[in-house]
Amino acid sequence: MKKRVYNFAAGPATLPYEVLEASAAALLDFQGKGYGIAECSHRGKEFDAVLDETIARCRALLSIPETHDVLFLQGGATQQFAVIPMNFLSGPAEYVVSGEWSRKSSEAAKGIGGDKIRVIASSESTAFDRLPSPINPDPNAAYLHICSNETVHGNRFVEWPSHPTLVVDASSEIMSRPHPVARTGIIYAGAQKNLGPSGVVLMIVRKDLYDRIPKSVPKIFNYKVHAEAKSCLNTPPTFGIYVLLETFRWMERQGGLAAIEKRNAEKAKAIYDAIDESGGYYKGTVSDKAARSHMNITFKLAKDELTDKFIKEASAKDMVALKGYRTVGGIRASVYNGMPVEGCQALATHMREFAKANG
Amino acid sequence: MKKRVYNFAAGPATLPYEVLEASAAALLDFQGKGYGIAECSHRGKEFDAVLDETIARCRALLSIPETHDVLFLQGGATQQFAVIPMNFLSGPAEYVVSGEWSRKSSEAAKGIGGDKIRVIASSESTAFDRLPSPINPDPNAAYLHICSNETVHGNRFVEWPSHPTLVVDASSEIMSRPHPVARTGIIYAGAQKNLGPSGVVLMIVRKDLYDRIPKSVPKIFNYKVHAEAKSCLNTPPTFGIYVLLETFRWMERQGGLAAIEKRNAEKAKAIYDAIDESGGYYKGTVSDKAARSHMNITFKLAKDELTDKFIKEASAKDMVALKGYRTVGGIRASVYNGMPVEGCQALATHMREFAKANG
Numbered sequence: 172m173k174k175r176v177y178n179f180a181a182g183p184a185t186l187p188y189e190v191l192e193a194s195a196a197a198l199l200d201f202q203g204k205g206y207g208i209a210e211c212s213h214r215g216k217e218f219d220a221v222l223d224e225t226i227a228r229c230r231a232l233l234s235i236p237e238t239h240d241v242l243f244l245q246g247g248a249t250q251q252f253a254v255i256p257m258n259f260l261s262g263p264a265e266y267v268v269s270g271e272w273s274r275k276s277s278e279a280a281k282g283i284g285g286d287k288i289r290v291i292a293s294s295e296s297t298a299f300d301r302l303p304s305p306i307n308p309d310p311n312a313a314y315l316h317i318c319s320n321e322t323v324h325g326n327r328f329v330e331w332p333s334h335p336t337l338v339v340d341a342s343s344e345i346m347s348r349p350h351p352v353a354r355t356g357i358i359y360a361g362a363q364k365n366l367g368p369s370g371v372v373l374m375i376v377r378k379d380l381y382d383r384i385p386k387s388v389p390k391i392f393n394y395k396v397h398a399e400a401k402s403c404l405n406t407p408p409t410f411g412i413y414v415l416l417e418t419f420r421w422m423e424r425q426g427g428l429a430a431i432e433k434r435n436a437e438k439a440k441a442i443y444d445a446i447d448e449s450g451g452y453y454k455g456t457v458s459d460k461a462a463r464s465h466m467n468i469t470f471k472l473a474k475d476e477l478t479d480k481f482i483k484e485a486s487a488k489d490m491v492a493l494k495g496y497r498t499v500g501g502i503r504a505s506v507y508n509g510m511p512v513e514g515c516q517a518l519a520t521h522m523r524e525f526a527k528a529n530g
Numbered sequence: 531m532k533k534r535v536y537n538f539a540a541g542p543a544t545l546p547y548e549v550l551e552a553s554a555a556a557l558l559d560f561q562g563k564g565y566g567i568a569e570c571s572h573r574g575k576e577f578d579a580v581l582d583e584t585i586a587r588c589r590a591l592l593s594i595p596e597t598h599d600v601l602f603l604q605g606g607a608t609q610q611f612a613v614i615p616m617n618f619l620s621g622p623a624e625y626v627v628s629g630e631w632s633r634k635s636s637e638a639a640k641g642i643g644g645d646k647i648r649v650i651a652s653s654e655s656t657a658f659d660r661l662p663s664p665i666n667p668d669p670n671a672a673y674l675h676i677c678s679n680e681t682v683h684g685n686r687f688v689e690w691p692s693h694p695t696l697v698v699d700a701s702s703e704i705m706s707r708p709h710p711v712a713r714t715g716i717i718y719a720g721a722q723k724n725l726g727p728s729g730v731v732l733m734i735v736r737k738d739l740y741d742r743i744p745k746s747v748p749k750i751f752n753y754k755v756h757a758e759a760k761s762c763l764n765t766p767p768t769f770g771i772y773v774l775l776e777t778f779r780w781m782e783r784q785g786g787l788a789a790i791e792k793r794n795a796e797k798a799k800a801i802y803d804a805i806d807e808s809g810g811y812y813k814g815t816v817s818d819k820a821a822r823s824h825m826n827i828t829f830k831l832a833k834d835e836l837t838d839k840f841i842k843e844a845s846a847k848d849m850v851a852l853k854g855y856r857t858v859g860g861i862r863a864s865v866y867n868g869m870p871v872e873g874c875q876a877l878a879t880h881m882r883e884f885a886k887a888n889g
Contacts (some may be wrong), residue, residue, distance in 0.1 A: 370767030
């Protein structure tokens with residue numbers, strides 16, 4: 172293995188090296204066939220087997236019931252921000268705004284549905300330092316939309332709220348833990364945090380929702396048509412899907428999602444402890460500790476002017492991409508599934524040493 | 531290098547091995563940084579440099595004037611079939627139907643524009659064995675849409691027709707030769723034939739067209755918004771774009787598009803000669819020889835019942851993916867830029883040997 176740094180990028184993000192190695196090998200040659208996995212037809216038997224196995228492993232890892240389809244789409248979660256209301260706005264829909272991404276999705280939905288989009292709870296007035304409360308969704312709403320983990324602001328719903336049609340943008344926490352698929356209408360996620368390269372969207376859709384799709388929706392944006400075509404209505408991002416397969420295999424080798432959740436909790440605790448034990452030297456930007464993300468750990472230095480120095484010295488210790496989002500500032504450590512425990516421990520050590528040296 | 535077969539797949543298709551090697555290496559580690567090109571932010575300096583170089587090399591190879599933008603989008607050419615009329619249907623638009631793909635694009639456009647979509651010429655009545663004729667477009671039409679090379683039916687426009695706003699789906703011949711960019715409104719192409727993996731669309735758009743985009747178009751489908759964001763409105767398919775960069779570098783090493791065009795003509799000639807010199811044993815499905823594709827060579831055996839045997843024996847000689855499209859039958863040899871001359875010569879030799887042995 173080449174020398175790897177600890178890469179805390181928010182997405183595209185660090186992937187397990189085993190996944191990269193297996194994917195790079197398959198790019199050059201797939202199963203000794205004399206061509207790579209990106210070079211064969213999406214309708215041929217090689218890719219069809221890849222697709223079947225990818226779906227099956229995804230189903231097994233997440234215990235996805237037969238009531239739900241697994242789709243691999245394009246356009247990122249951002250495209251689904253518009254396409255979900257195009258498909259499923261059979262009546263008013265409700266959005267919870269808990270950070271940058273749920274705000275963006277609600278705005279995109281308003282562009283499609285106008286007044287039918289209702290923001291029923293927001294924590295914007297406190298700079299998203301907590302989850303909105305109370306959340307009292309109307310069970311008759313077409314759906315309730317949440318972003319379960321906010322990449323920019325570093326909060327998460329430990330428990331997803333309940334609604335007959337819960338729609339969850341889980342981009343930045345997908346498969347970082349088990350998800351309650353059976354009680355959701357839709358879970359969707361861009362791949363580029365926990366699953367693989369950008370350019371693939373994993374979408375888990377409850378099949379009964381297809382009945383709501385208006386006839387006016389163009390085929391290419393109609394989720395039912397994509398489901399019937401097993402994500403091959405048009406050429407899917409075949410190589411990206413292959414990387415997801417290798418990631419799912421890796422997840423199983425890690426012991427599955429319950430084991431991954433436990434490891435992620437340990438990783439997050441290492442850094443949050445360094446914040447909480449710093450005597451105020453570091454301050455988490457999420458004030459409600461119960462809502463702290465296990466994927467995106469956001470904090471500031473009390474001496475804000477030392478932020479650049481903190482980042483520079485971390486970089487010298489092979490820890491990169493720690494700069495906070497431009498509207499938030501400070502530090503953001505994204506610690507997706509691909510980040511090893513040792514990376515989080517190294518960052519915690521750096522935090523303690525830096526505080527001591529710059530007290 | 532591992533053993534490579536001659537892979538005649540129609541797309542996703544064979545790529546130059548040098549491109550695969552460089553891309554696989556960058557997947558594991560980008561410029562010694564300790565992370566791969568799929569693992570760093572699309573807004574960071576590493577990917578920004580990749581994007582700039584990819585655009586610059588594309589511009590240089592195609593001599594793209596400053597009047598046109600270069601975009602990298604998602605959703606395949608198929609998504610653009612719908613999004614182009616969403617953006618640019620300022621009045622009736624005209625479509626030429628010369629095969630499977632232009633038929634599909636005209637149908638998708640009708641789903642958006644209804645009666646505003648006019649098919650002004652079609653060769654469907656002769657099973658697309660030639661180009662439609664005559665083509666008399668209305669210069670006042672919002673645009674004239676063609677598919678310049680039909681992957682399924684194996685025909686092409688040697689010269690693209692003229693229109694003040696010519697829109698060209700060039701998916702299966704993009705950068706197989708120089709293109710007259712300056713006199714086109716839009717050229718678009720899925721990457722998975724000549725450029726790289728599926729999941730990236732190259733789109734070259736004349737900037738003055740943006741003025742026609744209705745305000746009602748959702749941002750994620752608005753080409754002007756994508757152009758202003760330099761294809762980073764949302765996370766682009768970063769690894770796919772990196773493969774395109776390696777392909778563009780390879781194209782330059784080949785001597786540029788004029789040299790590639792010449793090589794492609796030689797490659798196609800090798801196979802067409804084997805058809806034409808077979809005394810009727812093989813018959814090209816395109817009867818107008820002037821309209822024969824240099825990318826997708828479609829033909830049938832007079833003894834149609836020997837088709838499977840032909841394919842099986844070719845496979846034994848390491849030539850794969852020769853089966854024709856299901857609605858056409860026979861043989862299709864797709865010989866994109868990534869197919870070496872030797873592959874075409876090997877196929878021509880197989881054709882001659884097979885005809886001799888099965889006369």
